[in-house]
Amino acid sequence: MAHWLKSQLTKLGATDIQLKDLGIQEHTKDLALPPVVLARFGTDANKKNILIYGHYDVQPALKEDGWNTEPFELVEQGDCLYGRGATDDKGPVISWLNILQAHNELKLELPVNLVFCFEGMEESGSLGLDDLIIAEKDKYFKGVDAVCISDNYWLGTTHPVLTYGVRGCSYYSITISGPAADLHSGLFGGVVHEPMIDLSHIFAKLTDPQGKILIPGIKEMVAPLTPEEDKLYDTINFDLEGFEQNIGSKTVLHDNVKDALQARWRYPSLSIHGVEGAFYNPGAKTVIPAKVVGKFSIRTVPNIEPRKLDEVVFKYVNEVFASLKSKNTLKVELVHDGDYWVSDPHNWSFRAARKATKAVWGVEPDLTREGGSIPITLSFQNNLNTSVILLPMGRGDDGAHSTNEKINVSNYIEGTKTLGSYLHFIAEEEKDA
Amino acid sequence: MAHWLKSQLTKLGATDIQLKDLGIQEHTKDLALPPVVLARFGTDANKKNILIYGHYDVQPALKEDGWNTEPFELVEQGDCLYGRGATDDKGPVISWLNILQAHNELKLELPVNLVFCFEGMEESGSLGLDDLIIAEKDKYFKGVDAVCISDNYWLGTTHPVLTYGVRGCSYYSITISGPAADLHSGLFGGVVHEPMIDLSHIFAKLTDPQGKILIPGIKEMVAPLTPEEDKLYDTINFDLEGFEQNIGSKTVLHDNVKDALQARWRYPSLSIHGVEGAFYNPGAKTVIPAKVVGKFSIRTVPNIEPRKLDEVVFKYVNEVFASLKSKNTLKVELVHDGDYWVSDPHNWSFRAARKATKAVWGVEPDLTREGGSIPITLSFQNNLNTSVILLPMGRGDDGAHSTNEKINVSNYIEGTKTLGSYLHFIAEEEKDA
Numbered sequence: 014m015a016h017w018l019k020s021q022l023t024k025l026g027a028t029d030i031q032l033k034d035l036g037i038q039e040h041t042k043d044l045a046l047p048p049v050v051l052a053r054f055g056t057d058a059n060k061k062n063i064l065i066y067g068h069y070d071v072q073p074a075l076k077e078d079g080w081n082t083e084p085f086e087l088v089e090q091g092d093c094l095y096g097r098g099a100t101d102d103k104g105p106v107i108s109w110l111n112i113l114q115a116h117n118e119l120k121l122e123l124p125v126n127l128v129f130c131f132e133g134m135e136e137s138g139s140l141g142l143d144d145l146i147i148a149e150k151d152k153y154f155k156g157v158d159a160v161c162i163s164d165n166y167w168l169g170t171t172h173p174v175l176t177y178g179v180r181g182c183s184y185y186s187i188t189i190s191g192p193a194a195d196l197h198s199g200l201f202g203g204v205v206h207e208p209m210i211d212l213s214h215i216f217a218k219l220t221d222p223q224g225k226i227l228i229p230g231i232k233e234m235v236a237p238l239t240p241e242e243d244k245l246y247d248t249i250n251f252d253l254e255g256f257e258q259n260i261g262s263k264t265v266l267h268d269n270v271k272d273a274l275q276a277r278w279r280y281p282s283l284s285i286h287g288v289e290g291a292f293y294n295p296g297a298k299t300v301i302p303a304k305v306v307g308k309f310s311i312r313t314v315p316n317i318e319p320r321k322l323d324e325v326v327f328k329y330v331n332e333v334f335a336s337l338k339s340k341n342t343l344k345v346e347l348v349h350d351g352d353y354w355v356s357d358p359h360n361w362s363f364r365a366a367r368k369a370t371k372a373v374w375g376v377e378p379d380l381t382r383e384g385g386s387i388p389i390t391l392s393f394q395n396n397l398n399t400s401v402i403l404l405p406m407g408r409g410d411d412g413a414h415s416t417n418e419k420i421n422v423s424n425y426i427e428g429t430k431t432l433g434s435y436l437h438f439i440a441e442e443e444k445d446a
Numbered sequence: 447m448a449h450w451l452k453s454q455l456t457k458l459g460a461t462d463i464q465l466k467d468l469g470i471q472e473h474t475k476d477l478a479l480p481p482v483v484l485a486r487f488g489t490d491a492n493k494k495n496i497l498i499y500g501h502y503d504v505q506p507a508l509k510e511d512g513w514n515t516e517p518f519e520l521v522e523q524g525d526c527l528y529g530r531g532a533t534d535d536k537g538p539v540i541s542w543l544n545i546l547q548a549h550n551e552l553k554l555e556l557p558v559n560l561v562f563c564f565e566g567m568e569e570s571g572s573l574g575l576d577d578l579i580i581a582e583k584d585k586y587f588k589g590v591d592a593v594c595i596s597d598n599y600w601l602g603t604t605h606p607v608l609t610y611g612v613r614g615c616s617y618y619s620i621t622i623s624g625p626a627a628d629l630h631s632g633l634f635g636g637v638v639h640e641p642m643i644d645l646s647h648i649f650a651k652l653t654d655p656q657g658k659i660l661i662p663g664i665k666e667m668v669a670p671l672t673p674e675e676d677k678l679y680d681t682i683n684f685d686l687e688g689f690e691q692n693i694g695s696k697t698v699l700h701d702n703v704k705d706a707l708q709a710r711w712r713y714p715s716l717s718i719h720g721v722e723g724a725f726y727n728p729g730a731k732t733v734i735p736a737k738v739v740g741k742f743s744i745r746t747v748p749n750i751e752p753r754k755l756d757e758v759v760f761k762y763v764n765e766v767f768a769s770l771k772s773k774n775t776l777k778v779e780l781v782h783d784g785d786y787w788v789s790d791p792h793n794w795s796f797r798a799a800r801k802a803t804k805a806v807w808g809v810e811p812d813l814t815r816e817g818g819s820i821p822i823t824l825s826f827q828n829n830l831n832t833s834v835i836l837l838p839m840g841r842g843d844d845g846a847h848s849t850n851e852k853i854n855v856s857n858y859i860e861g862t863k864t865l866g867s868y869l870h871f872i873a874e875e876e877k878d879a
């Protein structure tokens with residue numbers, strides 16, 4: 014699709030089009046990474062430079078997974094366009110091309126210079142993109158004033174949103190080793206320290222069943238909730254009952270929207286994912302696992318520093334283990350981490366997007382955050398030293414990674430107008446000091 | 447091998463030889479269960495009737511598993527006979543035939559009547575044997591005075607033992623259900639009650655890391671340790687350091703032989719086996735498992751009644767779960783159970799075996815129990831209403847279910863003498879009232 018994008022961009026009058034080779038994928042012999050497509054539209058030194066990011070790769074899809082239509086044919090039914098990538102993220106990428114086309118056909122001058130960056134590895138962790146951003150920050154990306162990304166979704170199905178934050182994630186493993194090999198519980202039960210019992214005791218000390226993290230020092234790192242920030246949540250359109258219907262159970266920890274959304278977006282959370290090395294099949298096996306690896310992760314928010322977090326996690330897990338007085342051995346390790354990202358939802362880029370939303374949709378957008386991480390957001394912000402905005406087109410029920418992915422026609426059309434208007438409003442908006 | 451046994455028994459003068467058909471294995475179309483071989487030797491109404499149990503089936507074995515010799519050829523090297531079944535349980539079965547042969551060749555009259563029961567499904571759970579015992583208790587097995595089984599091992603490698611007990615096992619599952627499908631921890635972490643967190647809290651309340659069961663009502667069911675029973679442990683030959691070398695770690699809960707063996711044989715223990723439904727692969731997955739099934743089991747001892755145990759387990763697990771105030775749902779269930787077996791190690795059968803051991807080995811046997819269950823022992827005791835003794839020939843390092851299974855030549859010869867002597871001593875021993 015990189016070449017298709019190149020030809021479209023060429024036709025539309027983009028310049029300096031480059032397909033950036035990212036080399037061979039690690040641990041493969043000759044699997045070339047799909048190139049990042051870079052292009053410019055306009056180079057007027059008196060205009061602001063807006064970087065547009067999108068991705069042209071998609072999740073895998075097979076009709077037999079449960080699609081009602083061919084996943085790789087775009088099918089219009091009712092108000093919806095069905096097809097893999099409709100909302101994530103081919104739809105929004107093409108809407109940027111539509112904006113160029115509209116300006117061309119209407120002979121309207123674009124009020125800003127655009128720098129396009131479309132990658133093809135987003136669904137596989139944006140391999141290589143970080144390095145490219147760093148390499149090009151003073152070259153292709155020099156002078157970028159703001160970054161706009163349309164690759165997430167409304168919170169619900171009726172109200173447009175602007176997204177100003179995502180949580181980070183630090184993933185840990187706890188390895189507890191006892192005997193050299195698995196033992197039979199008949200012969201050894203009650204005789205040896207069991208790694209799985211030790212691990213259960215540590216797991217139970219990580220968080221309480223109400224989601225309160227029990228590791229000291231984390232709460233203290235969380236940026237206090239200001240009255241101003243708290244107020245942002247007062248008007249957000251969110252339906253807790255619909256949310257419970259979505260997950261298929263009435264097991265939400267909170268009884269009101271504000272607590273639920275703050276827990277999801279602006280507070281850390283700890284999840285226990287599972288255990289490697291223990292018995293996991295159906296049925297019954299009377300085994301004492303010799304070595305178990307417990308996996309848990311913490312979603313991070315401002316101002317939790319990953320290295321400081323590792324420190325308090327390692328210290329606490331080791332202390333809890335010491336208190337168990339077990340003769341087994343424990344090792345706690347960071348598996349991977351990604352930092353949180355947060356922006357000022359009142360900065361000039363958000364002000365422009367707010368005006369654009371109001372102009373197109375006739376309502377104030379909700380200001381949202383996301384629970385999960387989008388690492389590339391942070392990479393743009395830090396490396397280009399600029400503001401990033403997430404300006405979604407699709408709805409919360411689009412089914413981005415699911416079967417029957419769709420985008421509503423109305424969202425596509427009004428969303429495209431919103432993105433286009435954003436360019437006009439940000440051209441006029443005074444940059445923050 | 448049933449037919450080989452039949453021809454050997456015929457040659458040796460056994461009578462009333464029957465190959466008992468156990469029918470077709472459940473869930474198969476036409477897989478016939480191997481028959482149980484029944485035979486008599488002597489029918490003198492003035493003699494005691496001793497039932498001899500053994501099994502002619504063995505564990506699977508392939509040379510490439512790590513055998514130094516062909517597993518299904520008997521190879522003599524040094525003091526050892528190597529081969530699958532050498533010690534479990536073809537060796538002991540054939541030693542009973544050797545005893546008949548020796549009496550025949552020496553023209554010695556057997557002082558008891560023997561009733562042989564050799565099965566071919568022991569390594570697969572003795573399918574069908576229970577039903578056969580019940581069906582034949584007033585027929586083929588009518589009038590049995592005592593049961594002798596040679597199908598376990600010395601505790602160590604130097605000292606003969608008599609075994610008078612095995613623990614039972616009650617295996618439980620705890621199912622905790624939350625959302626309808628697995629969730630992403632980025633989107634839902636901190637927002638929903640996580641089944642895996644609830645389960646961890648319950649697991650941690652089952653037993654402490656020192657092996658103390660935390661479920662109330664179990665300790666109270668355990669038969670008190672009498673000074674007489676306690677004394678049995680004073681003289682047992684057991685090397686805790688060698689035991690730790692065997693399991694490959696210094697993680698034994700106890701610092702002395704008596705506590706370790708009592709914990710292994712005469713006290714209950716609780717082991718946590720694993721979790722079904724959680725993430726169990728290597729690597730990292732940011733999943734909130736929607737439904738997890740925790741598996742644990744309790745090894746049971748006198749006088750824990752299985753139904754009473756279920757009651758206290760179910761009550762406790764439900765109470766702990768209620769205290770978590772989780773909105774998830776919990777179900778705790780018994781997966782399977784098998785009762786403990788214990789005999790009076792001073793009864794007439796054990797007295798005879800003790801005299802036989804002393805006569806052959808020149809030492810008092812250690813009185814041992816086993817941590818794991820041997821359900822058929824209990825079935826003989828209960829259905830035939832008679833005393834059962836476990837009188838092993840092999841050593842603790844024979845590797846019954848492992849590669850390079852062996853029996854020492856000296857154990858085979860002296861063990862055969864011991865079993866033969868047992869028949870003579872029990873003939874003379876006065877039956878307990």
Ligand SMILES: [Zn+2]
Nearest residue numbers: 101102135164
């Ligand atoms: Zn995407």
Ligand SMILES: [Zn+2]
Nearest residue numbers: 101136413414
């Ligand atoms: Zn995606």
Ligand SMILES: [Zn+2]
Nearest residue numbers: 534535568597
């Ligand atoms: Zn056996």
Ligand SMILES: [Zn+2]
Nearest residue numbers: 534569846847
């Ligand atoms: Zn066996």
